[in-house]
Amino acid sequence: MKDGLDLPTFDDVVAAHERIAPHIHRTPVLTSSYFNALTGAELFFKCENFQKAGAFKVRGACNAVFGLDDEMAEKGVATHSSGNHALSLSYAAGRRGIPCHVVMPKTAPEAKKAAVRGYGGIITECEPSTTSREAVFAEVEAETGAEFVHPYNDPRVIAGQGTCSRELMEQVEGLDAVIAPIGGGGMISGCCLTLSTIAPEVEIYAAEPEQADDAYRSFKAGRIIADDAPVTVADGLKVPLKERTWAFVSNHVTDILTASEEEIVAAMKLTWERMKIVIEPSCAVPLATILKNKRVFAGKRVGVIITGGNVDLDKLPWMVV
């Protein structure tokens, strides 16, 4: 760890990788001659949609859970999330045999609650407001003594996410650039942490929905700007940067590119059609930005992080009217 923000170092990534290896997949890297021809770049898709619990977030969650000493672990872990972090933390806690408390708005879809419970997570419902969530979460924490694991603004989580780009660099030689979606910035921070140490020549691009472009505007302004309840199909990318992820993003990201809702949905559908893989809307944002910024990527070998595959198959975005 270094400085007042308690930022993780690459040594923490290496330690994380060893710690989580028994609990995660070393996910495959896929290529597509169709997308190479379409973009003029050579794309290498790191498929975290095939990851345990269906998303890269299990890396950070496992690192946090398996890094606890026995006494702390006994009281369990806690978080507030209705997305992949809640699933991943529940999975990780289940592997260690400790409780995982998740605070979720009572309005969250039943399917998401069922998925968290399916991994053993214990849900406490709150009203759909920040005030209620914080109050209920404080109660849960006080009652259980569980360790809070933030979805991304946590050094253990960032170090865990850094293992993904480390694997990618082992799997593909001579990458010129890596691109990943940006929401709170956990994955991108992990990329920055790892690549700035082991491959500082590799460019790092972050991809964001135009309708939730707080990271883009923060990057241009040089300070964190948070959006108020943005609306986008890429629902994993609505959250704002926090101080730890901002430290990485502001220091190491080459550029942030954005795509419209239509471009995101089109890239998502095209990926399903041509690559035959199920990816979340969030994961389609990088490809959407590559397609509209071909000159940036042409002739380059580009790692594309496919962050997850947890989709409601009954409600696909190209079918919603």
Next chain:
Amino acid sequence: MKDGLDLPTFDDVVAAHERIAPHIHRTPVLTSSYFNALTGAELFFKCENFQKAGAFKVRGACNAVFGLDDEMAEKGVATHSSGNHALSLSYAAGRRGIPCHVVMPKTAPEAKKAAVRGYGGIITECEPSTTSREAVFAEVEAETGAEFVHPYNDPRVIAGQGTCSRELMEQVEGLDAVIAPIGGGGMISGCCLTLSTIAPEVEIYAAEPEQADDAYRSFKAGRIIADDAPVTVADGLKVPLKERTWAFVSNHVTDILTASEEEIVAAMKLTWERMKIVIEPSCAVPLATILKNKRVFAGKRVGVIITGGNVDLDKLPWMVV
């Protein structure tokens, strides 16, 4: 080749494999701890949905196209199909730079016609009846002199499909059984051809929709029984066995298992949800039959052929009312 039916031998499979290698993918084998726990078996999914043109059929099509001498090749190839064989033959012909004529009913979905044209296929439309199809096809053949490549009842095609189980045996050690869907029987015949030679101890199961169970009834009756226009969501499996595929099925298949429409759709959706791969309804039939015949497969290492991933994403079977 042997006997009056002109059946291919394993030497033909080996020759096919060498011939088609530059034009096909050696597709990956995926596993799923979720499905292993659910079935009590160890399943190895051979992912031909990631194959060129989106299905295993490109193996047989490439073997037929690249086995032609230059004089024959110049006139091109022809077939009647509105499915994966038409796509695959168009792809193979395109790779060789020769024409591919496809006779399709004018009522076939525009998306399928567009996909064939996207691979360079030349479509001639017929009325949606066998009489019209045969008449129009005879005309096309006479006019062009193109070589007819049947979707499955062709020794070159069967030898090509035999390369899939050959790869699977190289990729996974100690398989006890292999299961694949059965329609016309091209893939299953390829499995029979290869496995009866290199691994005769491996059991071969064929999986079929209850609503198009002509192979099942043929197998029980000991002679080919053809259905009259069966209706099933597994639209790749509606066609009947022919004499060459029947020769393999009747001699080497261990058993044929069937599943209902509901079971097929449920297995398909579950595969998308848990494995994050896009598979056709036809490919879900093997998993559906494993789930309802757990005792047959429990404790065994089972290769499951995922035959293709060409799906109309705007019309998924669990959404159709």
